[in-house]
Amino acid sequence: MSTSASPKSCDVKVGDELPPFELGLTSTMIVAGAIASRDFMPAHHDPDFAKGQGAPDIFMNILTTNGYVARFVTDWAGPEAMLKNIKIRLGAPAVPGKPLRFTGQVASKEDDGKECVLELTVRAANDLGDHATGTVTLTLPRS
């Protein structure tokens, strides 16, 4: 969808924004992610079960949320990127029919001469609020 050119190795600045990404979230995507991550919790595939727990519909499992956060970051950073961590706080549920919008920014950059370490702030939000907010740390080779 909205991927742009990868950063040329360490060629990024604090404050740079990642190309925003909007995921038109469907029931199929939620179920596909849940099963691919071996999460058979009924709240992620059975609407009646999810509603019985007070949720508006089935909702995305955390493993899939982490997967989309990682994809959002590497769609921008490219195949040389090596993720060090993904730290997220969970909020509003990601439910079918509510597009999930991913945004991110370079928060810090350290360069040790061989590679650079970037910390990104990331946010995935829908019209219920912030689904996930947090940081991703990754390294990129210097040349």
Added chain:
Amino acid sequence: MTAVERDEVRARVDKYVGRPMGPPSVAPDPVNVPMIRHWVVALDDRNPIYLDEQAAAATRHGGLVAPPAMLQTWGMPSPKIEGIAERGGSPVDITNDNVVRALDKEGFTGTLATNSELEFVRYLRPGDQLRISNELESISNRKTTGLGQGYFVTWITTYRDQDGELVGRQLFRIFKFDPSTIDLSKLKGAS
């Protein structure tokens, strides 16, 4: 509850802090390309390092690697599908004594995941066989939130490879709450 009032529930669950949350486990399958492909297709992740051997070999990864965010997936137990809804979504019968069950019995039956922190020590490759252990890191004092009263429970999952080397960690925090204490006037629709 006043500050000086003793929280008997918190005192009763304190014994779990710093202890394993069950016996260590071995991942049901080694890291493997079919499960990676399933994940990559499900999430439409086009990063070539996961499935394109030539492209992966041309990067500093030097060959195919698993998506790092799959770390938790490798340790997911093979579920017993029949009766999963009746078990509240638990993939397997939980028989060991642990803090989640203890708080359920105290009436704090609600569960909301609040934080996940994945740490990757190295990228996994097809063939890696993971060993997984969980340790309860902390239980907060009783807190009042929009979901009512409860406790933040935090555990750390540690992933080691076939040689016993640390490959990753996950910190996971949930809020275990008593649904009868929800202040409905503060609920805004989001779970």
